[in-house]
Amino acid sequence: MASAFEYAPAPESRSVVDIAPSYGLFIDGEFTEAADGRVFKTVSPSTEEVLSEVARAGAEDVDRAVGAARRAFVKWSALPGSERAKYLFRIARIIQERSRELAVLETLDNGKPIKETRDADLPLVAAHFFYYAGWADKLGHAGFGTDPRPLGVAGQVIPWNFPLLMLAWKIAPALATGNTVVLKPAETTPLSALFFADICRQAGLPRGVVNILPGYGDTGAALVAHPDVNKVAFTGSTAVGKAIARQVAGTRKKVTLELGGKGANIVFDDAPIDQAVEGIVTGIFFNQGQVCCAGSRLLVQESIHDELLDSLKRRLSTLRLGDPLDKNTDIGAINSAEQLARIGSLVEQGEAEGAERWSPACELPSAGYWFAPTLFTNVTQAHTVARDEIFGPVLSVLTFRTPDEAVAKANNTQYGLSAGIWTEKGSRILAVANKLRAGVVWSNTFNKFDPTSPFGGYKESGHGREGGRHGLEAYLDV
Amino acid sequence: MPTTASSAAHALTDVTASDGSLRRFLHGLPGVDTVGLEARAASLGTRSIKTTAKAYAIDLAISMVDLTTLEGADTPGKVRALGAKAVHPDPTDRTAPTTAAVCVYPDMVATAKAAVAGSGVLVASVATAFPAGRAALDVKLADVRDAVAAGADEIDMVIDRGAFLSGRYLKVYDEIVAVKEASGAARLKVIFETGELSTYDNIRRASWLGMLAGADFIKTSTGKVAVNATPANTLLMLEAVRDFRAQTGVQVGVKPAGGIRTTKDAVKFLVLVNETAGADWLTNHWFRFGASSLLNDLLMQRQKLATGRYSGPDYVTVD
Numbered sequence: 093m094a095s096a097f098e099y100a101p102a103p104e105s106r107s108v109v110d111i112a113p114s115y116g117l118f119i120d121g122e123f124t125e126a127a128d129g130r131v132f133k134t135v136s137p138s139t140e141e142v143l144s145e146v147a148r149a150g151a152e153d154v155d156r157a158v159g160a161a162r163r164a165f166v167k168w169s170a171l172p173g174s175e176r177a178k179y180l181f182r183i184a185r186i187i188q189e190r191s192r193e194l195a196v197l198e199t200l201d202n203g204k205p206i207k208e209t210r211d212a213d214l215p216l217v218a219a220h221f222f223y224y225a226g227w228a229d230k231l232g233h234a235g236f237g238t239d240p241r242p243l244g245v246a247g248q249v250i251p252w253n254f255p256l257l258m259l260a261w262k263i264a265p266a267l268a269t270g271n272t273v274v275l276k277p278a279e280t281t282p283l284s285a286l287f288f289a290d291i292c293r294q295a296g297l298p299r300g301v302v303n304i305l306p307g308y309g310d311t312g313a314a315l316v317a318h319p320d321v322n323k324v325a326f327t328g329s330t331a332v333g334k335a336i337a338r339q340v341a342g343t344r345k346k347v348t349l350e351l352g353g354k355g356a357n358i359v360f361d362d363a364p365i366d367q368a369v370e371g372i373v374t375g376i377f378f379n380q381g382q383v384c385c386a387g388s389r390l391l392v393q394e395s396i397h398d399e400l401l402d403s404l405k406r407r408l409s410t411l412r413l414g415d416p417l418d419k420n421t422d423i424g425a426i427n428s429a430e431q432l433a434r435i436g437s438l439v440e441q442g443e444a445e446g447a448e449r450w451s452p453a454c455e456l457p458s459a460g461y462w463f464a465p466t467l468f469t470n471v472t473q474a475h476t477v478a479r480d481e482i483f484g485p486v487l488s489v490l491t492f493r494t495p496d497e498a499v500a501k502a503n504n505t506q507y508g509l510s511a512g513i514w515t516e517k518g519s520r521i522l523a524v525a526n527k528l529r530a531g532v533v534w535s536n537t538f539n540k541f542d543p544t545s546p547f548g549g550y551k552e553s554g555h556g557r558e559g560g561r562h563g564l565e566a567y568l569d570v
Numbered sequence: 571m572p573t574t575a576s577s578a579a580h581a582l583t584d585v586t587a588s589d590g591s592l593r594r595f596l597h598g599l600p601g602v603d604t605v606g607l608e609a610r611a612a613s614l615g616t617r618s619i620k621t622t623a624k625a626y627a628i629d630l631a632i633s634m635v636d637l638t639t640l641e642g643a644d645t646p647g648k649v650r651a652l653g654a655k656a657v658h659p660d661p662t663d664r665t666a667p668t669t670a671a672v673c674v675y676p677d678m679v680a681t682a683k684a685a686v687a688g689s690g691v692l693v694a695s696v697a698t699a700f701p702a703g704r705a706a707l708d709v710k711l712a713d714v715r716d717a718v719a720a721g722a723d724e725i726d727m728v729i730d731r732g733a734f735l736s737g738r739y740l741k742v743y744d745e746i747v748a749v750k751e752a753s754g755a756a757r758l759k760v761i762f763e764t765g766e767l768s769t770y771d772n773i774r775r776a777s778w779l780g781m782l783a784g785a786d787f788i789k790t791s792t793g794k795v796a797v798n799a800t801p802a803n804t805l806l807m808l809e810a811v812r813d814f815r816a817q818t819g820v821q822v823g824v825k826p827a828g829g830i831r832t833t834k835d836a837v838k839f840l841v842l843v844n845e846t847a848g849a850d851w852l853t854n855h856w857f858r859f860g861a862s863s864l865l866n867d868l869l870m871q872r873q874k875l876a877t878g879r880y881s882g883p884d885y886v887t888v889d
Contacts, residue, residue: 097626097844097852102618207616366809367606402816410845419618516601536603 099412102419104206109197111283114145117153117306118289120160121299127152132308134282137203138416138425138460146282149305154274154314157303161245161272162320164300169242169270173229180225180267182295187218190291194284196417198256201283203425203461204379205416212378216541217260220559223543224264227564231269234561240568242270243346244322249312250285251328252278252427253382253483259285261547261558262325263302269567271323274303276315278328280428282306313339321345323567327384330481330507330552348556348566350384350548352481353509356502357387357538358524360495361396363514367536369403372487375512375538377411377465380426381485384553385510387538389478391498394491401469401489408465409452426461426484435463435484442468442477447488473504481507495520499527508550512538531557582818586782589740596739596778602770602806611801617841624837628872629667631836631864632659634854636694636825638673638862639889640701640793646681649674651889653685660869661887663876669865670854671724675700676713679720694724694759698749701763701792703728707745714752725749726759728792729776731766739779746783759787759825759858765797773803777810780822787823793860798828801838808846824851827860833871836864 114131116123130148135141149157168176187194194217195209202209232238246266250258255277266273277285289304305311309332316324316336324347326336333351340347357375359368375387392400416424426432443449447468456462463484471478471488478488492498502511511530513521521535531548534540541547546562548554556566585595619627637656639648652672660666671692674682682693695717699705705713714725727749733741750758760780764773780788788807791798804826811822824847830836836859843851851857866886873881 096849097630097840098623099617099619100621100623102620211616363600364603364606365600367603367610370606370610419616516603536606 099420101415103415103417104196104199104210104419106196106200106417109193109200111144111197111200115282115286115306116147117149117157118286118302118304119153119157120164120303121293123289126150127156132279132306134201134280136200136460137280137427138457140459143200144283146286146306149276149307149311151314153305154311154318157274157305158245158247158315158318158320160300161274161303164298165242165244165272168272168298168301171270173231176267176270177225177228179295179297180221180228180264183291183297184218184221184225186291186294187214187221191215191218194256194287197287198284199416199424201281202252202255203416203427205421205424206419207421208379213254213257216543217256220257220260220264220543224268227265227561228268231564231568234564236565236568236570240269240570243567243569244271245320246271246273246323246325246567247315247318247321248273248275248325249315249328250275250277252281253379253384255281256284256288258327259288261327261563265558265563266325266567267301269564271567272301274305274315274321276305276307276312279306279308316340323347325566326350333554346566348548348558349554350556350558351552351554352483353384353386353507353549353553354389354479354481354505355385355387355510355512355530356389356391356505356528357512358391358492358498358502358514359393359396359400360498360513360515360517360520361393362516363396364516364536365396365400365403368514369400369407371512371514371536371538372404373407373411376487377423377485378539380423380463382427382431382483383539384481385532385539385547387510387512388482388487389502389505390487390489391492391501392489393498394493397491404467405450405452408467411452411465413454413462413464414457423465423485426463429461431483432461432463435482435486438477438480438482439466439486442471442475442488445475445477447471447475447477473501479505495524499524503527503529506552509548509553510534582782586740586743589738592739592743592779593737596775599774599778602774604770607770607806608802611805611842614805614841614845615801615838617838619837619841625872625875627837627840628833628868628875630852631833631840631859632868632872633667633670634857635669635859635861635865635868636671636673636827637669637865638793638860640673640675640696644675644678646678648889649678649681650685653682653691655865655887655889656691657686657689659865660872662885663873666869666872670858673726673860676717676720676722679717679722683721692723693721694726695720695722696726696728696792698727700726700728701794703730704732707748710745711748711752714749718752718754718756722756724757724759725753726761726789728761728763729780731763734767734772734776734779739775743779743783746780746785750784757786758784759789759823760785761789761792761827763792763795764790764803765795770803770806773806774810777807778814781810781814781820785822787825787858789825789827789860791828793828799826799830799860801842804839805842805846808842808851811851812847821850821856823856823858825858825860830859830861831863831867833867836868
């Protein structure tokens with residue numbers, strides 16, 4: 093017998109996914125090269141291995157794709173809702189059938205643990221398609237009039253933290269309501285969207301209904317600016333969101349923006365402590381903290397601060413960081429070298445401003461982009477780490493004395509995407525939740541998602557809602 | 571809550587001064603969120619334990635089994651067979667570890683002692699009017715003394731669930747203290763029958779009550795009711811022993827019992843121990859499985875790892 097219970101590596105097999113050496117753009121049902129022949133490489137963040145070479149869409153390609161979507165819109169929007177539903181149900185089922193392949197692919201391209209892609213991302217992706225498939229023939233009962241009409245061509249730009257899930261959030265409601273789509277995945281994670289293009293073909297989706305244009309920011313800008321795009325949907329950074337808002341201002345384009353956050357996770361002294369610790373961990377270390385609704389500000393009632401911090405530190409010491417394809421890995425790689433550098437500089441700033449930094453003993457792999465789970469204590473509202481979105485596995489801990497102070501501190505942010513409340517007292521949950529200015533307020537849980545539940549922000553966290561019945565509105569002429 | 575061991579110990583002797591102070595203490599423990607607790611237990615259940623880790627876990631689990639027979643129909647022959655199996659679980663492979671103990675009714679203790687003599691396998695006895703616990707304290711104590719006199723190394727007592735559920739915590743506490751005293755040098759496992767306590771808050775309170783009264787082990791259940799050991803209630807009890815040691819410096823063992831039948835399940839429990847209470851509890855001095863059918867599955871999985879092939883029920887002994 094060995095002296096300790098060391099878990100042997102349990103890697104998920106890579107052989108379930110076949111990544112081609114190169115991929116084109118997906119326009120009008122065909123894979124095609126970029127008009128100017130440009131390509132870029134996508135790498136695996138955990139190893140820096142080049143996974144594939146992907147065509148990089150330019151303005152001319154955007155024009156082709158929007159044109160294809162415009163032509164497809166005529167027939168697609170005229171289909172009975174029940175017909176559109178059939179395609180969406182088919183896509184949902186194919187996603188389920190190919191979920192292992194897609195989970196491995198997403199882990200390779202994004203760096204997040206297979207545990208998360210397998211158990212969180214993929215089930216939610218399929219659920220979103222199933223959910224909106226169900227709405228496609230019931231739009232008259234959604235509360236937007238008896239016969240709400242689609243908007244036309246949706247230009248959609250998605251981030252790299254949940255590549256396939258964000259695609260599902262965007263494409264499923266757009267198609268269910270009769271719109272056609274041109275989607276730009278992030279430059280660091282284009283592969284799952286290209287696999288989705290293949291799924292569209294497998295499902296027999298009519299040509300041009302879904303178009304995928306991998307590329308950088310310039311591709312997204314060209315898409316947003318295209319005069320024949322009727323609806324812009326963007327998830328990503330607040331800075332880019334503001335630029336988009338300026339760009340579409342004065343046009344007739346409808347726009348939804350889902351931007352940054354600095355979610356407050358409020359723990360009262362009567363909270364279920366062990367579960368609160370789990371919720372704090374889920375809140376900030378899920379997907380390495382690269383979650384716009386992460387609970388990155390922990391607000392703890394002063395009376396339990398020391399006890400809770402002890403528990404939290406002990407718990408962080410059990411997190412397993414490493415190969416994201418290992419089924420036992422809790423913390424994977426940071427998505428890119430740029431993001432890693434940004435996290436690093438904000439953390440240095442936190443230390444320089446006098447916050448106390450702590451990480452569990454943690455060995456980082458030599459290749460790839462890694463950042464150890466990190467806590468900052470002695471943080472005040474004046475610290476940068478309490479104000480700026482870090483988008484990494486970094487938690488800032490603040491304290492409060494009364495519920496009013498908790499609410500005031502939680503709301504004292506330019507963002508407003510999510511918040512959490514931990515208490516055994518039901519009346520306090522309701523009272524505090526009503527005062528929090530955030531799109532989602534979780535109580536005694538965190539980072540739970542469901543296609544039936546609308547999601548979106550207050551203030552600089554954006555506007556519009558995705559998911560649920562509310563998510564239909566963004567794609568209907570109401 | 572106090573954080574230093576000395577002030578904590580002092581505070582904890584005060585809490586048992588009266589029914590009122592004990593109630594206030596137990597009801598002041600942090601609550602348990604059902605959804606969160608079960609989600610955590612389920613998520614630890616997805617740990618993938620393979621190859622060397624699996625081989626280690628199987629041998630560890632075998633060494634933690636309290637091989638149990640608690641039937642009205644128990645005979646000396648049956649108990650001797652059980653004892654032989656505890657000493658040599660796998661007749662085809664003498665490298666298999668012995669189990670921790672055999673667990674029998676008090677009248678079978680002497681037989682069991684003789685069967686495992688010299689092997690290091692302990693004899694545990696359920697006493698205190700097991701499994702219902704519905705008898706006068708004198709009767710329960712006599713039951714315990716009987717088992718101890720016959721040579722029991724460990725006593726598994728049931729608490730008075732009726733007293734607990736009606737809020738008479740001090741009565742439960744006093745009974746455990748009395749049984750502990752009657753147990754003498756034998757280690758005391760306190761069984762809560764978690765299925766009858768019904769709520770997780772109650773299970774946490776019972777855990778602390780048992781530990782305050784001097785339990786050496788806290789144990790989920792008798793195996794005689796519908797709901798026995800579950801990953802969630804065991805996780806909760808592991809949190810309790812972890813917190814109790816942090817506050818008092820006293821380490822208490824945990825024994826899930828009933829319903830753990832497969833290697834896969836047993837390994838999940840070991841993961842719970844490893845990631846909740848920690849490696850200090852990963853020995854049979856601090857963690858046990860109360861099980862009768864688990865052992866054969868562990869042995870078959872062990873043979874599978876050794877030979878690369880599945881054997882079958884005829885390659886392990888029926889008792």
